Amino acid sequence: MVVLSQSQASIVLQTKNTHLVLTVGNNHRLYQSYLGARLTSPGDLEKLSGGREVYLTGGMENQFEPAIRMVHADGNPSLELEYASHTTEQKENVSYINIILKDPVYPVKVQLQYRGYFNEDVITCNATIQHHEKKPVRLTQYASSLLHFNAGTYWLTQFHGDWAREANMVDEQLTNGIKNIESKLGTRTNFYQTPAFFLSLDKPATETSGELIAGTLGWTGNFQFTFEIDQRNQLRLRSGINPFASDYTLNPGELFTTPEFIFTYSNQGKGQASRNLHRWARNYAVLDGKSPRLTLLNNWEATYFNFNETKLIELFDGAKQLGVDLFLLDDGWFGNTFPRDSDKAGLGDWQENKSKLPNGIGRLVAEATKRGIKFGIWLEPEMVNPKSDLYQQHPDWILRLPNRAVHLARNQLVLDLTNPKVQDFVFSIVDGLLTKNLGVAFIKWDCNRSMTNAYSAYLKEKQSHLFIEYTRCLYKVLDRIRARYPHLPIMLCSGGGGRTDYGALKYFTEFWPSDNTDGLERIFIQWGYSYFFPANTMAAHITSMGKGQSLKFRTDVAMAGKLGYDIRVNEFTPQELQFSQEAVTTYKRINDVIWQGDLYRIISPYEENRAVTMYVNDKKSKAILFNYILNVRRKDIFTRVQLQGLDAQKKYRFKEINLFPGTKANNPDNDKVFTGDYLMTVGLNLTPGKVLSLTSNVYEITEE
Numbered sequence: 001m002v003v004l005s006q007s008q009a010s011i012v013l014q015t016k017n018t019h020l021v022l023t024v025g026n027n028h029r030l031y032q033s034y035l036g037a038r039l040t041s042p043g044d045l046e047k048l049s050g051g052r053e054v055y056l057t058g059g060m061e062n063q064f065e066p067a068i069r070m071v072h073a074d075g076n077p078s079l080e081l082e083y084a085s086h087t088t089e090q091k092e093n094v095s096y097i098n099i100i101l102k103d104p105v106y107p108v109k110v111q112l113q114y115r116g117y118f119n120e121d122v123i124t125c126n127a128t129i130q131h132h133e134k135k136p137v138r139l140t141q142y143a144s145s146l147l148h149f150n151a152g153t154y155w156l157t158q159f160h161g162d163w164a165r166e167a168n169m170v171d172e173q174l175t176n177g178i179k180n181i182e183s184k185l186g187t188r189t190n191f192y193q194t195p196a197f198f199l200s201l202d203k204p205a206t207e208t209s210g211e212l213i214a215g216t217l218g219w220t221g222n223f224q225f226t227f228e229i230d231q232r233n234q235l236r237l238r239s240g241i242n243p244f245a246s247d248y249t250l251n252p253g254e255l256f257t258t259p260e261f262i263f264t265y266s267n268q269g270k271g272q273a274s275r276n277l278h279r280w281a282r283n284y285a286v287l288d289g290k291s292p293r294l295t296l297l298n299n300w301e302a303t304y305f306n307f308n309e310t311k312l313i314e315l316f317d318g319a320k321q322l323g324v325d326l327f328l329l330d331d332g333w334f335g336n337t338f339p340r341d342s343d344k345a346g347l348g349d350w351q352e353n354k355s356k357l358p359n360g361i362g363r364l365v366a367e368a369t370k371r372g373i374k375f376g377i378w379l380e381p382e383m384v385n386p387k388s389d390l391y392q393q394h395p396d397w398i399l400r401l402p403n404r405a406v407h408l409a410r411n412q413l414v415l416d417l418t419n420p421k422v423q424d425f426v427f428s429i430v431d432g433l434l435t436k437n438l439g440v441a442f443i444k445w446d447c448n449r450s451m452t453n454a455y456s457a458y459l460k461e462k463q464s465h466l467f468i469e470y471t472r473c474l475y476k477v478l479d480r481i482r483a484r485y486p487h488l489p490i491m492l493c494s495g496g497g498g499r500t501d502y503g504a505l506k507y508f509t510e511f512w513p514s515d516n517t518d519g520l521e522r523i524f525i526q527w528g529y530s531y532f533f534p535a536n537t538m539a540a541h542i543t544s545m546g547k548g549q550s551l552k553f554r555t556d557v558a559m560a561g562k563l564g565y566d567i568r569v570n571e572f573t574p575q576e577l578q579f580s581q582e583a584v585t586t587y588k589r590i591n592d593v594i595w596q597g598d599l600y601r602i603i604s605p606y607e608e609n610r611a612v613t614m615y616v617n618d619k620k621s622k623a624i625l626f627n628y629i630l631n632v633r634r635k636d637i638f639t640r641v642q643l644q645g646l647d648a649q650k651k652y653r654f655k656e657i658n659l660f661p662g663t664k665a666n667n668p669d670n671d672k673v674f675t676g677d678y679l680m681t682v683g684l685n686l687t688p689g690k691v692l693s694l695t696s697n698v699y700e701i702t703e704e
């Protein structure tokens, strides 16, 4: 279990395979003396000293990026932090270390909080800043953490994108100077950059080799990761809220708590790092991470805004035929003065549209219940269209700049969530809906624009608090919702993957990775997110997007996440319907392995014109393998695939599942028994015969 050194000179955070060692120097400053693979001999830990300062301040002798910069009430722009005390505590798998640092001259205190998750090898850290000066101080930098590295070369893997092309992976070598990965988008904050990265030391890490840390920030707002290599080739990694346009005036006694920086260290490549984060996420970070998820049929791509009660009830029949758990009603069900018949009107007026739904949501819930399925509904409660009653009734509830024309995006504006009345409004929309319609069993919470017009009538002279306060207030509302509805499944959507972070996922059961549901594109998008998020959080729907792709291919791609449909079931051929019904049944049988199992990314679509992944359960008694062929070219030669994560000593049956009606497995190894050793050492040919573009297989690998 976790071992914590209580000595004042050395503060040790230990997980199964990692040590983080901090020491106090003779000058009373706190140093990061070691971060890396766990040292096995306790004597070695005692030898560690020195290093680089843990929470470097601005204004003193440090001339590189500081973790914290404060301008005191008297105008002095410097801060010095000395170690004052620390406490350690251990509760089962989690160890807690709190370290107090104080300025020797000014009454300023910073508490650094570390948590070590022993079995998952995950460490989180953040800071709480406080002062007791006579007047407010100004914070211009307030990192969650600063970590130091000392390697020959540094390699960064980042994930960037845009609407319908999220989470594209890019690797690069870092050179001297600063590289920032950040967002200034406020809401829908992760639209262009995913708030997660790998930093590899000395050489680019692969899936199975190399030393790296994987890091991410639990914050649903502007974030920033700064990688700075100094003149001695040492790298400091600063993580936290992006201080852009966000100087923070901190009152005496007030606490400023930064979000958690979450990281895992691995010396066995990216695959291990992902598995660590997935386990941590399921155990600690995602709402109900160990509980089952609901399969569903969504109507967005099937109808867009064009539906009525009869049409929806017909779609319920489709959901029932498929055998999914839930029907999800998307955008377009509300607004009367300004009906929501397109994205131009209605946002903010969350009453059922009387002509589309004359009998209200209640009738829909009742009809769904009659068919033995649950009912869920879409909301975008932080937003407003100028064409809405809400806009006319509460102009002061909306973010917009004085003396400037409003800047619309998707014809909408952002509500001022820093205003407690707006928080009450958003809470009451959700609460009212759930109280009035007791059967509502699922919500899709959308957020379809980023934050421009960044001015809050409520915050008055504290405009530079807006970005930070907005996110804090979003959490306040979500806290209220969760206090009353602790387990209601809620999908987090933001025009696709505009909100994907662990600050949000403690309130949500899943997220929508992209509006792009083309199977080929989704292989890459899901691949990107899979580095940091487990499969049970990644909603993956089968839709009619994807030219030239069979239903089988699209289904096999969606099965690797949390499967759903967004399609007109009544347009299926009888064979397609039979296939989909069987696919849902199969998925329900195997989804525990996908949702809770360890992920092994075996062949990357970034390296070959195919992708192979495997999920393996804890006992290593069952695995599911996905084999996707992309757009093959004549030059492509696909070699044997060595499986991973199995028990070498066990025997496994290798069997293709999810076959399309009327087709047979074409792999000569199908339904044969192999040792785990053979599968992992010799491997299998997953592409026998002629290889066709955009085809796929799912194999179930079961201990005999």
Ligand code: GLA
Residues within 6 Å of the ligand: 300, 330, 331, 343, 378, 446, 448, 493, 494, 495, 496, 512, 514, 515
């Ligand atoms: C966003 C979402 C979609 C859908 C529409 C509805 O684009 O990402 O899934 O809900 O809004 O307007």
